[in-house]
Amino acid sequence: MTTASQQKPVLRTDYQQSVASYWNNEKAPVNMRLGEVDGLYHHHYGIGEYDPAVLDAGEDAVIEEMHRLETAQADVLLDHLGAIEATDRLMDGGSGRGGTSFMANQRFGCRVDGVTISEEQVRFANEQARQRGVADRVRFHFKNMLDTGFETGAMRGIWTNETTMYVDLHQLFAEFARLIPLGGRYVCITGCYNDVTGGRSRAVSQIDQHYICNIHPRSEYFKALAANGFVPINVVDLTAATIPYWELRAKSSVASGVEEPFLTAYKEGSFHYLLIAADRI
Numbered sequence: 324m325t326t327a328s329q330q331k332p333v334l335r336t337d338y339q340q341s342v343a344s345y346w347n348n349e350k351a352p353v354n355m356r357l358g359e360v361d362g363l364y365h366h367h368y369g370i371g372e373y374d375p376a377v378l379d380a381g382e383d384a385v386i387e388e389m390h391r392l393e394t395a396q397a398d399v400l401l402d403h404l405g406a407i408e409a410t411d412r413l414m415d416g417g418s419g420r421g422g423t424s425f426m427a428n429q430r431f432g433c434r435v436d437g438v439t440i441s442e443e444q445v446r447f448a449n450e451q452a453r454q455r456g457v458a459d460r461v462r463f464h465f466k467n468m469l470d471t472g473f474e475t476g477a478m479r480g481i482w483t484n485e486t487t488m489y490v491d492l493h494q495l496f497a498e499f500a501r502l503i504p505l506g507g508r509y510v511c512i513t514g515c516y517n518d519v520t521g522g523r524s525r526a527v528s529q530i531d532q533h534y535i536c537n538i539h540p541r542s543e544y545f546k547a548l549a550a551n552g553f554v555p556i557n558v559v560d561l562t563a564a565t566i567p568y569w570e571l572r573a574k575s576s577v578a579s580g581v582e583e584p585f586l587t588a589y590k591e592g593s594f595h596y597l598l599i600a601a602d603r604i
């Protein structure tokens with residue numbers, strides 16, 4: 324017997340189709356060359372100071388340094404999941420090519436399920452899991468994080484690493500509230516625009532256009548979390564910590580053209596890079 328949720332297609336809207344198509348075809352050097360450094364493929368940004376010596380040490384040194392900062396970002400996200408046991412199960416909402424999922428499995432020894440609406444990413448990440456010998460513990464699924472079909476209460480924790488700008492937050496957190504039992508943890512790293520400076524700035528609109536996404540205001544996160552039984556335990560403004568990464572990236576051979584809007588938005592204060600950790604109550 325199939326459940327109602329299994330009968331629904333993964334991609335429900337033209338918008339989701341276009342996001343899936345973007346990620347199915349995405350092979351940007353800034354993602355692929357950095358992933359080749361050690362086999363952890365990230366599609367998120369970095370945090371921390373870079374070593375200025377890499378600027379005189381050649382292209383490979385710059386690539387390795389950017390990759391180090393992106394891995395440091397995922398480490399900070401995982402630091403906020405709290406105590407996770409090897410018997411727990413975690414979900415990576417919008418798992419990309421799987422970098423953060425593999426790091427979580429390495430750190431906690433637990434089972435991790437990644438979901439993404441890109442079939443190509445699912446194929447790539449499952450192949451990575453096979454090569455790493457962890458395919459029995461880390462699995463990637465062609466699923467919509469708004470309606471995963473996983474059983475209720477199955478996940479001790481869930482994170483989203485730069486994926487919430489693709490979805491309606493109320494729908495997303497309603498699904499996460501279903502999946503995470505009382506006392507479980509949700510951690511989010513995202514870019515969001517600043518309610519204090521008003522609506523979307525020009526630079527934020529340029530970022531939206533570049534990635535076909537819809538950056539939410541900061542306030543929307545807290546409204547949607549509270550409405551779905553999540554209480555923040557930590558909120559960390561990572562904006563200052565991510566600026567060096569963007570400055571290095573702007574100087575690198577893998578700059579994608581979106582560097583100036585990011586640097587403008589962060590420096591003018593219209594945009595933040597935020598980590599939110601929230602408990603399910």
Ligand SMILES: C[S@@+](CC[C@H](N)C(=O)[O-])C[C@H]1O[C@@H](n2cnc3c(N)ncnc32)[C@H](O)[C@@H]1O
Binds near residue numbers: 339416417423444
């Ligand atoms: C910027 S990438 C981040 C990937 C990954 N979290 C990382 O840090 O490397 C955005 C991801 O969100 C996924 N995504 C977008 N909308 C989604 C949805 N409704 N359900 C599941 N995944 C989605 C995309 O397929 C892509 O994998």
